[in-house]
Amino acid sequence: MGTAVVFKPTSIQRKALSLLKGGAKHILLFGGSRSGKTTVLVMAIIFRALMYAGSRHLICRYRAKDAKSSVLRETLIPWLNNTVSNNGYRYLAHESMITLYNGSEIWIGGLGDKEQADKILGHEYNTIYFNEISQISYAAVTTAYSRLAMKIKGCRNLFYYDCNPGSPLHWAYKIFVLKKTFLTSEPLEKPELYQSMILNPEDNRANLPDDYISDILDALPEKQRARFRDGLWTKTEGVIYEKFDETMIVKISELPEKFDRYAGGQDFGLNITFVKIAWVGEKIFVLDDYGAFNMTTQSFNEELSARRLLNCPDEMGLPVYCDPAGGERIQEITGGVKANNSVESGIDYINAKIERRQFFVCDRCTGVLSEIWDYCRDEAGQVVKVNDHFMDALRYAIFSDIQQGIILS
Numbered sequence: 001m002g003t004a005v006v007f008k009p010t011s012i013q014r015k016a017l018s019l020l021k022g023g024a025k026h027i028l029l030f031g032g033s034r035s036g037k038t039t040v041l042v043m044a045i046i047f048r049a050l051m052y053a054g055s056r057h058l059i060c061r062y063r064a065k066d067a068k069s070s071v072l073r074e075t076l077i078p079w080l081n082n083t084v085s086n087n088g089y090r091y092l093a094h095e096s097m098i099t100l101y102n103g104s105e106i107w108i109g110g111l112g113d114k115e116q117a118d119k120i121l122g123h124e125y126n127t128i129y130f131n132e133i134s135q136i137s138y139a140a141v142t143t144a145y146s147r148l149a150m151k152i153k154g155c156r157n158l159f160y161y162d163c164n165p166g167s168p169l170h171w172a173y174k175i176f177v178l179k180k181t182f183l184t185s186e187p188l189e190k191p192e193l194y195q196s197m198i199l200n201p202e203d204n205r206a207n208l209p210d211d212y213i214s215d216i217l218d219a220l221p222e223k224q225r226a227r228f229r230d231g232l233w234t235k236t237e238g239v240i241y242e243k244f245d246e247t248m249i250v251k252i253s254e255l256p257e258k259f260d261r262y263a264g265g266q267d268f269g270l271n272i273t274f275v276k277i278a279w280v281g282e283k284i285f286v287l288d289d290y291g292a293f294n295m296t297t298q299s300f301n302e303e304l305s306a307r308r309l310l311n312c313p314d315e316m317g318l319p320v321y322c323d324p325a326g327g328e329r330i331q332e333i334t335g336g337v338k339a340n341n342s343v344e345s346g347i348d349y350i351n352a353k354i355e356r357r358q359f360f361v362c363d364r365c366t367g368v369l370s371e372i373w374d375y376c377r378d379e380a381g382q383v384v385k386v387n388d389h390f391m392d393a394l395r396y397a398i399f400s401d402i403q404q405g406i407i408l409s
């Protein structure tokens with residue numbers, strides 16, 4: 001390693017650091033790409049780890065391998081080398097953990113797979129930093145909340161978050177910008193505990209290649225530019241349900257009184273989700289949804305039942321179309337049957353319904369709503385498999401149901 005570089009925050013990073021030191025418990029830095037969000041939060045964690053001997057801090061993201069490449073290798077290790085030099089810490093690769101000379105620990109991992117999640121959530125921390133929360137479900141984040149329980153004298157435990165902004169329906173926008181609770185949409189009880197700040201690439205010009213803003217960000221298509229250069233919460237390019245709009249979100253009081261039939265959709269995995277729909281003629285109403293993180297299928301089914309989500313009036317049955325890859329888990333779901341999993345045909349069908357304005361989502365369906373405008377394709381046209389848990393359950397419910405109808409008629 002050459003001579004150590006001293007961390008010199010940009011002026012916006014300095015403001016971010018004072019926000020972190022204010023009274024808030026949850027702090028989100030959002031904004032365009034390469035704006036210095038991750039660097040300042042990682043530095044803040046290094047400072048805290050150094051200041052509070054024996055403290056423990058977690059940096060997590062959806063995929064463990066992204067956490068390792070973009071946070072650990074590109075940010076944390078270089079800045080540790082600059083701050084405490086490479087004699088001042090040890091990196092235990094098999095543990096995904098760094099120990100500092102003063103006994104403090106910094107853990108890094110993914111919330112996307114069970115083994116990793118169980119491992120990192122098996123400890124208590126003083127700081128939990130959710131990196132790139134546009135990819136992390138609200139259920140996963142709240143599951144991790146109980147782990148912010150380590151006690152170190154003088155250290156106030158904090159949650160940090162960062163992201164490139166997602167759609168204005170994303171849970172983080174609702175909580176941090178609209179200051180409403182995610183599940184009930186009530187105003188936050190203690191809004192002062194939730195603070196956010198925008199950082200944009202322009203603010204970090206000094207640390208970026210000369211042509212990065214002018215040649216790369218300015219040249220992006222309009223919607224991507226809004227997100228990645230200007231840090232705006234918008235629907236981006238490649239959104240699958242692009243034509244879905246706010247007029248299709250209905251209140252409970254606006255729902256029809258009677259439905260022709262009901263169906264459920266069930267996705268399995270670490271993010272386990274359920275969506276309930278009902279039909280009136282050609283119209284589809286998405287009535288309810290429920291999601292959890294790292295819950296067994298059996299407990300999840302008990303939750304559905306306790307929340308009366310499996311009930312339908314007039315003894316109308318509720319077939320629950322399940323991820324066909326679910327194997328034996330399907331039998332643990334009341335009414336569980338294998339779903340049709342033709343992804344492209346299912347998406348086309350839902351899109352046709354949206355275009356004909358025969359598709360409505362009740363506003364209590366927070367899971368479906370928080371994903372619907374971020375569910376997108378990559379540049380190669382492939383469906384992006386993050387933040388899609390409710391979208392899969394929705395498609396199983398709708399498309400299996402109509403396929404079933406065709407077979408029966």
Ligand SMILES: Nc1ncnc2c1ncn2[C@@H]1O[C@H](COP(=O)(O)OP(=O)(O)OP(=O)(O)O)[C@@H](O)[C@H]1O
Pocket residue numbers: 007008009010013031032033034035036037038039040163164204207208
């Ligand atoms: N104070 C600083 N001093 C030196 N370099 C910095 C500083 N802040 C950020 N950088 C550099 O700027 C680049 C972008 O920073 P960073 O990765 O923190 O941005 P980001 O907002 O998290 O980006 P992304 O949206 O891509 O996640 C990196 O190369 C980082 O090393």
Ligand SMILES: [Mg+2]
Pocket residue numbers: 037038039162
């Ligand atoms: Mg970052």
